[in-house]
Amino acid sequence: MRKRLFLSIIFLLVLLAGCNNDKTPADNEETPNNEKKKVSIMLDWYPNAVHSYIYVAQEKGYFNEENVEVDIQFPANPTDPMNLTAAGKVTLGLYYQPDVILAQANEDIPIKAIASIVREPLNYTVMLEESSIQSPKDLEGKTIGYPGIPLNESLIKTMVTNDGGDYDKVNMIDVGFELESSLVSKRVDAVTGTFINHEVPVMNSKGFKTRYFNPVDYGVPNYSEIVLLTSDDTWDKEQDAIQAFWRAAQKGYEFMVEQPEEALDLLLSNQDQANFPLDKAIETESLNVLLPKMDTDGEAFGTLDETSWEEVRDWLHEMELIKTKPEVDDMILDVSTGDMFSKITK
Helix, strand or coil, X not given: CHHHHHHHHHHHHHHHHHHHHCCCHHXXXXXXXXXXXXXXXXXXXXXXXXXXXXXXXXXXXXXHHCCEEEEEECCCCCCHHHHHHHCCCCCEEEECHHHHHHHHHHHCCCEEEEEEEECCCCEEEEEECCCXXXXXXXXXXXXXXXXXXXXXXXXXXXXXXXXXXXXXXXEEEECCCCHHHHHHCCCCCEEEEEECCCHHHHHHHCCCCEEEECHHHHCCCCCCCEEEEEEHHHHHHHHHHHHHHHHHHHHHHHHHHHCHHHHHHHHHXXXXXXXXXXXXXXXXXXXXXXXXXXXXXXXXXXXXXXXXXXXXXXXXXXXXXXXCCCCHHHCECCCCCCCCHHHHHC
8 A cells, every 4th residue: 555655656756747847948948049149349448438329229228129238348458359359259349440451461360340430530630729730741840749550650651741741851759648748748749649539628628729630631541440340250150149239239329329418428327437437528529529420421320431441451551551452351341231342332
């Protein structure tokens, strides 16, 4: 009797266990299809006005709508956004169009630009308002501070030459990143490597009025100051996640254009106060500078300009900063479709 009772209990337990095992994965846990896609993005610098659209997408739930979990990271070193993206340590990075071409041509780094964020240069040549410098030709005999980056030398050379001046008469000195202090202390007559959406508003806030030259007005081909990068390998493996991220980012951009003040407030609420405190007045002025330069003139936010990549590549080659000319398809692709540009334009 006891033996029968024991066997009956065992049978009942087995039956119950079998019933539990009949549950679908959805009854116990999320299926892989419902799991959030994980995307990490490394900013080009500390969070500031140019990143407002990302924080809008985060705070307004646009990433959630696309089922994307986004990890926003800051660089410890200036080249981290490119190098860590190329190495697959982060999904995406924000960096600079000329540097992408330099990396492709000189180091064969396996990265591609997939979207244009700021469609025009921000790196201007800046002088104090009272300076006697009226055009790039006037830089002859003057001392120009720059952060030791060869690209800035080529910018000045092109501008001075196209304005009828002699670049050999320009004194370029490496001031590191002490651009603002070098200018206001009059250690130098002008600086390049300065961003008009940051250093200029900062100097304005301190009472130093400035003037500046846009390199595009003096022979430098137009380029995107900031582009979105990914590696070839990451794109192959995570295209769906990247495209989901981008759909949300586009919504963030549209909100930023329509509601810039609220977008900036969302950025400020996410600032790294301890390490990178932001000044609302400076960031407001910065965003006012940025919005026209991010405008796509009717095209979708992020649209890449194939002609710009060809012209900048050719200019870098002319300046002897690169020895080879990478094909455009090796440098860019359309984030929305995944197509190479040769397929789009033919």
